[in-house]
Amino acid sequence: MLKGSKIWYNGKLLDWNNAYIHILTHGLHYGIGVFEGIRAFETEKGTAIFRLHEHIKRLYTSAKIYMINIPYGYDEVIDAVQETVKANAMPNCYIRPIAFTAYGLMGVNPLKNNIDLAIAVWNWSEYIGEDKKGIKCMISSWRRIDPRTMPVQAKATANYANSALARMEAIKNGYDEAIMLNIDGMVAESSAENVFIVSNNKLKTPPTTAGALEGITRDTILHIAEYKGIKYEITNITRDDLYSAEEVFLTGTAAGVKPVIEIDNRVIGDGAIGEITSKLKSVYDDITRGKEERFAKWLTLVK
Numbered sequence: 001m002l003k004g005s006k007i008w009y010n011g012k013l014l015d016w017n018n019a020y021i022h023i024l025t026h027g028l029h030y031g032i033g034v035f036e037g038i039r040a041f042e043t044e045k046g047t048a049i050f051r052l053h054e055h056i057k058r059l060y061t062s063a064k065i066y067m068i069n070i071p072y073g074y075d076e077v078i079d080a081v082q083e084t085v086k087a088n089a090m091p092n093c094y095i096r097p098i099a100f101t102a103y104g105l106m107g108v109n110p111l112k113n114n115i116d117l118a119i120a121v122w123n124w125s126e127y128i129g130e131d132k133k134g135i136k137c138m139i140s141s142w143r144r145i146d147p148r149t150m151p152v153q154a155k156a157t158a159n160y161a162n163s164a165l166a167r168m169e170a171i172k173n174g175y176d177e178a179i180m181l182n183i184d185g186m187v188a189e190s191s192a193e194n195v196f197i198v199s200n201n202k203l204k205t206p207p208t209t210a211g212a213l214e215g216i217t218r219d220t221i222l223h224i225a226e227y228k229g230i231k232y233e234i235t236n237i238t239r240d241d242l243y244s245a246e247e248v249f250l251t252g253t254a255a256g257v258k259p260v261i262e263i264d265n266r267v268i269g270d271g272a273i274g275e276i277t278s279k280l281k282s283v284y285d286d287i288t289r290g291k292e293e294r295f296a297k298w299l300t301l302v303k
């Protein structure tokens with residue numbers, strides 16, 4: 001991770017090294033926080049933030065679910081993200097807005113705590129494994145959180161304890177990433193990515209009702225599939241569907257389109273990056289780098 005120089009915190013741009021919170025910050029203790037992961041890319045027209053509006057809308061939806069009142073209006077947050085990217089002068093960066101229950105009162109009830117909002121940016125080159133080679137996954141022994149116990153569609157800090165357990169297990173066992181099943185045994189998602197398979201030349205991804213976050217990269221891939229005439233279906237996927245798929249890949253803001261070449265020591269397809277995965281990945285890379293005019297509306301040029 002290449003760190004930035006400034007962090008936006010409650011309306012002020014602070015030096016990276018001075019952006020601290022108190023040890024008794026409520027959200028740190030009780031996991032009440034919502035965040036986004038957004039990316040900015042270098043394009044011919046300058047630094048552009050990919051699907052900024054969709055990400056900030058999701059931030060507000062996550063906040064609503066957790067009864068977090070973000071103390072800034074939508075347009076102010078949009079401007080603050082741009083201001084932070086600009087202040088850090090990083091043409092390619094990952095952007096992390098986070099709203100959390102602030103220092104003030106302790107105890108499980110968060111309703112009386114103020115909400116802090118921070119926006120940080122940094123540079124992540126490869127989030128998991130190498131794009132060129134593809135990655136190896138395991139099916140986690142941890143089941144994905146279930147909508148009956150935690151709100152899966154909120155991108156909330158607390159949810160990532162489940163993700164981190166799965167990811168640690170995968171890494172300790174020599175894999176790059178974990179794929180998690182839901183409590184009914186259907187594929188939900190990965191620790192921080194959505195899952196796609198190609199089966200009989202058709203693209204498939206689990207529905208959000210299977211426990212998958214409504215990923216913005218997932219949505220982008222479905223639009224690309226439509227544009228390129230690739231048939232797709234949103235449907236439940238079983239563990240054996242994964243093993244027998246012709247191609248498997250993961251999608252997420254940090255990871256991009258990540259080909260999977262092995263799951264639980266079963267080689268996927270012929271063990272190389274599949275044709276449909278390559279095609280989708282290359283269009284995705286072109287869109288995010290401003291090389292696909294048809295999708296230019298998804299890019300917000302940093303003013």
Ligand SMILES: Cc1ncc(COP(=O)(O)O)c(C=O)c1O
Binds near residue numbers: 163192212252253254
């Ligand atoms: C649990 C989880 N699923 C899926 C995704 C992919 O979502 P997106 O494509 O919006 O980054 C993420 C990343 O935000 C995630 O954390």
